[in-house]
Every structure is written in structure tokens, then in C-alpha cells.
Amino acid sequence: MTKTSVEPVVVPRQARRRGLWLSVAAVVVVLAAGGFVTLRLVSPVPAPRIVQTVPRVYAIPGVPPVLPWPEAGxxxxxxxxxxxxxxxxxxxxxxxxxxxxxxxxxxxxxxxxxxxxxxxxxxxxxxxxxxxxxxxxxxxxxxxxxxxxxxxxxxxxxxxxxxxxxxxxxxxxxxxxxxxxxxxxxxxxxxxxxxxxxxxxxxxxxxxxxxxxxxxxxxxxxxxxxxxxxxxxxxxxxxxxxxxxxxxxxxxxxxxxxxxxxxxxxxxxxxxxxxxxxxxxxxxxxxxxxxxxxxxxxxxxxxxxxxxxxxxxxxxxxLPHKYRAVRAGDVVATARGPMGRSTTLAATGDVDVLGWPGLAYQIDTLTTMPRRHIAAGTHVGTLKLTASATAVTTALQTTQALAPPSRWERITHG
CATH class of the missing domain: 3.40.710.10 (DD-peptidase/beta-lactamase superfamily)
Structure with a gap:
């Protein structure tokens, strides 16, 4: 009976190194992917971006008054x-x-x-x-x-x-x-x-x-x-x-x-x-x-x-009278969240300003939008109208719900 001898397979040193590097690379890829996912999930969700949709200035309508100015001086x-x-x-x-x-x-x-x-x-x-x-x-x-x-x-x-x-x-x-x-x-x-x-x-x-x-x-x-x-x-x-x-x-x-x-x-x-x-x-x-x-x-x-x-x-x-600058329910801004989601912000009450035709009030939306799910009707800030040292405000609320991105959306879209 003839004995068959099995010769040991000798893997070239270069091949062994290549395999080692491939293994290390695979581990690195897995770790990086895990780190990437973790980073995406722990990163804070950006707050919705507010875009004011009404003009920045409200000028009381009408013809500005002309006072009986002295003829001299x-x-x-x-x-x-x-x-x-x-x-x-x-x-x-x-x-x-x-x-x-x-x-x-x-x-x-x-x-x-x-x-x-x-x-x-x-x-x-x-x-x-x-x-x-x-x-x-x-x-x-x-x-x-x-x-x-x-x-x-x-x-x-x-x-x-x-x-x-x-x-x-x-x-x-x-x-x-x-x-x-x-x-x-x-x-x-x-x-x-x-x-x-x-x-x-x-x-x-x-x-x-x-x-x-x-x-x-x-x-x-x-x-x-x-x-x-x-x-x-x-x-x-x-x-x-x-x-x-x-x-x-x-x-x-x-x-x-x-x-x-x-x-x-x-x-x-x-x-x-x-x-x-x-x-x-x-x-x-x-x-x-x-x-x-x-x-x-x-x-x-x-x-x-x-x-x-x-x-x-x-x-x-x-001359001073009250004028209605904003009515309850008027949409004054849009809140744009991640993933293209958005809602509008509406005034919760009427805003009457004191003044005369031509007097201008600056309009500002002051918001503190949360990063979590926002239900419709949530109070999220203030609408403020200012002339000199006079300010008039009303609360702002969302008109529709605004949901944050899901976990999958945060992983796939950041």
C-alpha cells in the first residue's frame, strides 16, 4: 500500500498580510458603521427654522396727519x-x-x-x-x-x-x-x-x-x-x-x-x-x-x-386711535423642521396698536420651538409689534402637528 504524503500548504507571507489587513479593515468598517449610526442617533435634532411670512413693518393705513405748524421758526x-x-x-x-x-x-x-x-x-x-x-x-x-x-x-x-x-x-x-x-x-x-x-x-x-x-x-x-x-x-x-x-x-x-x-x-x-x-x-x-x-x-x-x-x-x-394690525388666527410664520416637515404659526388673539396713520410698528416673531413632537395648537412663542417704547404682543401657536424625524430617518438622512 502506497502511502500518500500531504505536503503542508505554505501561504506566502504577502498573502497572510493581505488577509490580516482585510480582517482589520472589516472590523474597522463595522466599528465605523456602528459609530456612524450611534453618532446620528445621539446628535441633537435641529430646532425648526422659523420663517416670518408677514411683513417686518406694519404701517397704520391712511394719510399721515399734518399739524398746525407755526409759520416761523x-x-x-x-x-x-x-x-x-x-x-x-x-x-x-x-x-x-x-x-x-x-x-x-x-x-x-x-x-x-x-x-x-x-x-x-x-x-x-x-x-x-x-x-x-x-x-x-x-x-x-x-x-x-x-x-x-x-x-x-x-x-x-x-x-x-x-x-x-x-x-x-x-x-x-x-x-x-x-x-x-x-x-x-x-x-x-x-x-x-x-x-x-x-x-x-x-x-x-x-x-x-x-x-x-x-x-x-x-x-x-x-x-x-x-x-x-x-x-x-x-x-x-x-x-x-x-x-x-x-x-x-x-x-x-x-x-x-x-x-x-x-x-x-x-x-x-x-x-x-x-x-x-x-x-x-x-x-x-x-x-x-x-x-x-x-x-x-x-x-x-x-x-x-x-x-x-x-x-x-x-x-x-x-390723533391717537387704536387700529387692528393682526387678527386672531392670522398665519404669521412657518416653522420648517427636518425632512421637509413644516407647520404654520398663527396669532392666538387680536393685536390692536395705538397710533395714527403713517406710524410704523416693527413686527417680530419670537419663538422657542421644542425639538420633540409638537402637537397642533401648541403655544410656541410670541408675536411682538413695537413702535418706539411701546410694544403689543400675542401668543403664537402651531396650526398643525410637527413630528421630529424617526430613528431610521436620522440614520439615513442625518
Whole structure:
């Protein structure tokens, strides 16, 4: 019997290496595929993308109002919190006389704030300041009498500045606050720049210098900011105050309490004519509103400024009304989720805005869309309409369900 010998199969070294690499590669592919699937499944589902489908601006329909603007000088009017009603007379900077004292008071109260029930720190009239009074009086300036060593509280000094419109007190306050009138004027100009009053330049704290100039529009900006300072608004509404040396001192703004006027400052010089920065309160649609306006040199004296102001307030008072900008159920946006799924977002309530024809409200959809299944009728955010400092909102809800992608869709589509 013949024996058959089996020779061992010798696999070439190169082939063995190739097989090993194929095995390793297979393992790597399996692991990578598993890692890929795991990564797809653990990766967060992107939130739905919101696309607003209504215009970004809602303008109240109709013809914008035209106010009875003065034939001369400049004027500007706004309803605080809503927007400007318009302006007239251009934007060339002109002298503003004692209206400049509003900025003086604003800066002093910014540097030395007072509570409504607080008198604040004291300041003492220097001998030099008292000695200047007779010559200042002879020049026809608006003043209050002061004596050397007289002590005024900050509140009393502000009352003397804003009610009888004392030029000398403007300089005394400037020295007390900043060390000198020049240093204080620099602060006034810095404050004006901070408020965006690009056409305003202060050269003295009282406004006596005709080189202190501004525009009606800039003064309305200042008036709005000043009336937000409670103590300043409180003082300019006073018919009179009692001061240490002169006793009772009346407010030279004789229109306080008329046509809803609650402040803020008169000004009159030969160069400036009659000027008035005013605030008045009105009622519209059950709401209390504040008109801020400025009239600069509608005539040579204060009577002209007062008459121009009266007409502007009366015309403005009848303008604010409510307008329906959005109705409940109106679709305002689309929510686009993964895999082409989408739903629309609708307002849950009517949105009425206060204003006048031409006033524009910005429209924004503010949403917090969840990444999970969203049922129809789910509240997912807010529709917000904004004009100046006024905002009106309503909730948003989905009109159809929006499902997230399935596990298979997440694996196959990412």
C-alpha cells in the first residue's frame, strides 16, 4: 500500500498580510458603521427654522396727519413712547435761550441724583458770585437775588434754575458740580452727544449766550429724557417755590396746568425770540399719554411760543386711535423642521396698536420651538409689534402637528 504524503500548504507571507489587513479593515468598517449610526442617533435634532411670512413693518393705513405748524421758526412734536408726529422749519441750529437750562438740570441730577422726597446736599454762594449780582441785574438778565454765604440745597438751586429761570444760579450750579462753568459746559455737550443731539452746541450753562444753539428736534429728544428724571419732572410742574433769600419765586412758564401742560422750560432773548420746550398729558383710548414738543422762535416773544404750543397740543390730542394690525388666527410664520416637515404659526388673539396713520410698528416673531413632537395648537412663542417704547404682543401657536424625524430617518438622512 502506497502511502500518500500531504505536503503542508505554505501561504506566502504577502498573502497572510493581505488577509490580516482585510480582517482589520472589516472590523474597522463595522466599528465605523456602528459609530456612524450611534453618532446620528445621539446628535441633537435641529430646532425648526422659523420663517416670518408677514411683513417686518406694519404701517397704520391712511394719510399721515399734518399739524398746525407755526409759520416761523422751528417746531417738533412727538407722543412719548409712540413716535414723532413731525416737525417744521428745517434743522438749522438756532439760539435756544433759557431752554438750555434743561440740560443744566439734567446733568446736575445725573451727577447728583435726588429722590422725590430728598433735598440733597448743600451749596454755598461765594462772595464773588454774590458781588456779580448787581451788574447782572443791570444787564437785564433773569436772576434771583443771592448773598455771600447763602446756603441752598440742591433742590432749592434747581428750583431757582428752572422756575424763575435764574442765570446766576446756572453758573453757581456749574461751579458746584464741575469746578467751573467751562468744565460744566463740556459735560453738557458730552451729555448731548450721548443722547444723539447732533445739532446742539452748548457754550454756557444758562443759555444767555446766542452761541448756545440747538434744534427743535434735538430739544424734543432732551425733553423726553429729562421728563424721565422724576425730580426734574416734579420741579418743572411746580407753579412756584420758596427760596432762602427771595422767598416765593414763581414759574415763568405761565402755561403750567393749561391744555394739560406739565412742564418743562421757557426761554426768551432778542436773538432767540420766544422758545418753549413743553410736556403735556392727554388721554386717548383710555390711556394717559404724554406729548413732548418744542417751538423755537415762532415769534419775538413768549406769547407767540405759547400760542403755537396751544395749537399743536390741541391738534395732537385727537390723533391717537387704536387700529387692528393682526387678527386672531392670522398665519404669521412657518416653522420648517427636518425632512421637509413644516407647520404654520398663527396669532392666538387680536393685536390692536395705538397710533395714527403713517406710524410704523416693527413686527417680530419670537419663538422657542421644542425639538420633540409638537402637537397642533401648541403655544410656541410670541408675536411682538413695537413702535418706539411701546410694544403689543400675542401668543403664537402651531396650526398643525410637527413630528421630529424617526430613528431610521436620522440614520439615513442625518
Amino acid at each position: 422751528q417746531a417738533a412734536v412727538e407722543i412719548d413712547g409712540l413716535g414723532r408726529l413731525g416737525s417744521s422749519g428745517g434743522s438749522r441750529p438756532v439760539p435756544i435761550a433759557s431752554v438750555a437750562k434743561v440740560m443744566t438740570a439734567y446733568v446736575v441730577l445725573r451727577d447728583h441724583p435726588l429722590r422725590l422726597d430728598e433735598n440733597g446736599p448743600t451749596l454755598t454762594v461765594s462772595a464773588e458770585e454774590a458781588a456779580a449780582y448787581p451788574s447782572q441785574l443791570a444787564s437785564g438778565q433773569s436772576l434771583v437775588q443771592v448773598v455771600a454765604g447763602e446756603v441752598l440745597t440742591e433742590r432749592q438751586a434747581l428750583q431757582a434754575l428752572l422756575l424763575p429761570s435764574a442765570n446766576n444760579i446756572a453758573h453757581i450750579l456749574a461751579r458746584w458740580d464741575a469746578g467751573s462753568s467751562d468744565a460744566f459746559v463740556a459735560k453738557m455737550n458730552q451729555a448731548a452727544a450721548g443722547l444723539g443731539m447732533a445739532d446742539t452746541r452748548y457754550t454756557d450753562p444758562s443759555g444767555l449766550a446766542p452761541s448756545t444753539v440747538s434744534t427743535a428736534a434735538d430739544q424734543v429728544t432732551l425733553g423726553r429724557a429729562a421728563m424721565q428724571v422724576p425730580v426734574l419732572a416734579q420741579i418743572v410742574a411746580m407753579p412756584q417755590a420758596t427760596l432762602p433769600v427771595v422767598g416765593p419765586a414763581s414759574n415763568v412758564n405761565t402755561q403750567i396746568g393749561k391744555d394739560g401742560i406739565v412742564g418743562i422750560k421757557t426761554g426768551s432773548t432778542d436773538e432767540a425770540g420766544g422758545c418753549l420746550l413743553f410736556a403735556a398729558e392727554i388721554s386717548a383710548e383710555g390711556q394717559r399719554l404724554r406729548i413732548i414738543g418744542a417751538v423755537l422762535a415762532p415769534g419775538p416773544n413768549m406769547a407767540d411760543a405759547f400760542e403755537a404750543t396751544r395749537r399743536l397740543i390741541q391738534a395732537s390730542s385727537g
